[in-house]
Amino acid sequence: MHHWSAKTAGMVLAASILALTQLSCGPEKTEEPVSQTAEAPAVTEPETAKEESGETAGPALPSPSESPKAEPSPEQPEISPTPAAEDEGGEVSEGEGTLSPPSESAPDSVFGQPETSEPATNEKMQTLLSSLAFPSGNGTWSAYVCDLAENTEGAVNPQRQQAASLIKLFIMGSVYENYDALTSQYGQESVDGNLYSMITVSDNDAANTLVSYLGGGDGTAGMNIVNQYCSANGYSSTHMGRLLLQSNEFDDNYTSVTDCGYFLKRVYEGNKEGDPVAAAEFSLLAAQTRRNKIPAQMPEGVSVANKTGELADVENDAGIIYNVQNDLIVVFMSENVQEVGSAQSTIASLSRQVYDYYNSSAVKDGDAAA
Numbered sequence: 001m002h003h004w005s006a007k008t009a010g011m012v013l014a015a016s017i018l019a020l021t022q023l024s025c026g027p028e029k030t031e032e033p034v035s036q037t038a039e040a041p042a043v044t045e046p047e048t049a050k051e052e053s054g055e056t057a058g059p060a061l062p063s064p065s066e067s068p069k070a071e072p073s074p075e076q077p078e079i080s081p082t083p084a085a086e087d088e089g090g091e092v093s094e095g096e097g098t099l100s101p102p103s104e105s106a107p108d109s110v111f112g113q114p115e116t117s118e119p120a121t122n123e124k125m126q127t128l129l130s131s132l133a134f135p136s137g138n139g140t141w142s143a144y145v146c147d148l149a150e151n152t153e154g155a156v157n158p159q160r161q162q163a164a165s166l167i168k169l170f171i172m173g174s175v176y177e178n179y180d181a182l183t184s185q186y187g188q189e190s191v192d193g194n195l196y197s198m199i200t201v202s203d204n205d206a207a208n209t210l211v212s213y214l215g216g217g218d219g220t221a222g223m224n225i226v227n228q229y230c231s232a233n234g235y236s237s238t239h240m241g242r243l244l245l246q247s248n249e250f251d252d253n254y255t256s257v258t259d260c261g262y263f264l265k266r267v268y269e270g271n272k273e274g275d276p277v278a279a280a281e282f283s284l285l286a287a288q289t290r291r292n293k294i295p296a297q298m299p300e301g302v303s304v305a306n307k308t309g310e311l312a313d314v315e316n317d318a319g320i321i322y323n324v325q326n327d328l329i330v331v332f333m334s335e336n337v338q339e340v341g342s343a344q345s346t347i348a349s350l351s352r353q354v355y356d357y358y359n360s361s362a363v364k365d366g367d368a369a370a
Contacts, residue, residue, distance in 0.1 A: 010080040017158050050169040076180050091350035093360075096238040110195035121154040128357050129154050132350055139313070141346075144167055144257035145234040145354055146265055153265075153329075155258050161333045165202045166310030166316050167226075169263050170255070172199060173228040175210050176277045177357035182213050199307060204244035211243060219332040235259040249339070257331040260318040264329045267305075285320065295331060298355060309333075315343040 116180050124148065134141040134156075140163060160253035172195060175182060179315040194210050203213040208219065215221030219294025230238040237257045238259045240324045241251025267285070285305035296319045306319030318331040330351050 008043050029120055030257070032243070047078040059280055063111040069326075097366045111339065113129070122150070122152050124150075125152045128354065130154050131357075132156060132353070134350075135342065135346055138339050138342055138346070139334040141332070141334045142257045143333075143350070144261035144331040146261055146266070147358055148268060148327040148329065149358075150260070153261065155261070158237075158256050158258045160239075160254045161335050162311060162314075163253040163312050164311045164316055165204075165207075165244075166255050166260055166307060166309040166318055166333075167238070167244075167253040168198050168202065168207050169212055169260060169307050170226055170230055170235065171207055171214075172281060173233070173263065174226045177229055178214060178225070179277075185216075186213050189201060192315045194243065195284060196287075200287045202290065202291055202308065207244045211240075230259075237262065251343050255333075257318075257333050260331045260333075261329050264320050264331070266316060268322070268329065282320075293332070293347040294319040294321070296344075302355065310340075313340075315338045315340060315347060317347050317351075319350075321355055324355070324359050328358055329352050 020060065023182045026340075063083055105166060113313060123339075125145065128145060129143070132143055134143075140157070140161070142155065142159060144153065144155045144158065175191065175195060178272075179191070193208070193214065194206040194213075197206035198210060198318040211222035211226065212219050213222065214225040215223070223243070228238045230236075230240075231346075235255070236259070237254065237256035239254045242248055264285075267278050267281045271282040282305055288304075288306050290306075290308045291304075293308060293315070294306050295302075298321070301323070302321060303323040304321055306317055309316035314333075314335045315337055317332045319329070321328040321330065332347045332350065334346075335344050
């Protein structure tokens with residue numbers, strides 16, 4: 001799918017390896033950008049690193065020559081529009097929710113385009129998903145888990161929800177799919193720098209700059225490229241309807257736990273197979289500085305490559321848990337959240353529950369969760 005020259009592939013792979021040298025494996029909770037070293041991809045580091053806060057009207061789209069700027073404070077509220085008509089089911093009941101069926105039961109699986117070895121939901125996975133206790137009075141929740149060792153996966157309430165900064169996963173995918181053309185036109189240093197800022201510190205202006213690059217200087221055309229990428233790769237619940245920080249009066253950015261989970265699974269498997277695009281994407285996610293959700297309660301030495309998403313009433317995180325006995329992918333999304341701190345703690349504690357379930361010697365196939 002990615003058409004790379006041998007030269008470019010080598011350069012990107014080298015950049016990804018260098019970026020990994022900056023990874024902090026501990027559950028760092030700071031939201032400040034990581035310190036830049038000479039080994040990192042060249043990037044104009046923002047003075048502060050604030051994730052998308054969803055202002056009602058954002059700044060004008062930066063020109064390709066502008067450097068990435070810091071995101072505004074998360075305390076600034078975002079208007080949360082009524083979900084688009086294509087949102088399935090409307091309001092979703094809170095609590096444990098509904099388990100998704102095994103992926104082999106539906107030809108248009110929510111897990112993306114069919115693969116030669118399609119994952120399934122087994123009894124062990126069903127037991128785990130049934131045990132996830134979501135708060136009954138703090139928003140609408142969904143979850144996705146993939147056991148990478150056994151190639152099993154499942155989801156709870158996998159409906160389309162507000163993406164917040166999870167949309168940046170798919171911007172990254174679109175950029176790497178068009179990497180040779182973009183670096184030829186705008187320079188590798190600029191493309192790599194904006195990618196680094198967009199993923200590791202969730203810089204919104206960097207994201208908008210990359211979307212503009214995709215559209216040849218036109219943000220709307222760039223969003224169309226992102227949506228075409230999602231459609232071509234089976235991410236059927238993902239849609240980019242506005243630039244970051246801009247008004248969501250008419251459209252918004254959406255995705256689902258399954259789309260994000262499937263994206264991360266492709267990154268994980270591609271990285272293991274030596275694909276240079278996947279390796280570059282993995283290294284950026286592994287250099288993530290936002291560690292207050294999925295990574296927050298992991299044991300020392302456990303590594304997480306993740307991307308967060310936040311709005312005034314949205315708390316999302318999607319991550320790969322690796323360098324453990326049983327590598328995993330976990331994705332949590334929530335909206336209409338009343339208590340943000342509590343929602344972040346919920347993601348952290350449920351992520352630890354999933355980790356313990358698959359990495360405890362006391363848990364065997366078919367055993368119930370503790």
